[in-house]
Amino acid sequence: MITSAPSTVVKVTKVDGSVRLQCAARGSPVPSLEWSKDGVVISTNSTTKNDEEVKGELFIPTFGPSDQGVYKCFFKNYDNGTAEITTAAG
Secondary structure, rough: EEEEEOOOOOOOOOOOOOEEEEEEEEEOOOOOEHHHHOOOOEEEOEEEOOEEEEOOOOOOOOOOOHHOEEEEEEEEOOEEEEEEEEEOOO
């Protein structure tokens, strides 16, 4: 079950501004979390996990034109399948 999700569209209004996307989910067992940009898995994130929930944050310190795209937060749980959140950033 997804417990926290970023907006479906994130507009960056300041050139070279920072962007922070956060998502979280619960499950039994607790799911794993991955981020992707335009379908390619990226590892620029931080993840925390406890007995009940996994939380992830994708932080882009200086958002530029090459950072525009579709970001997805994937939750994977072998017992319950997958869930995802999609955010367009630009």
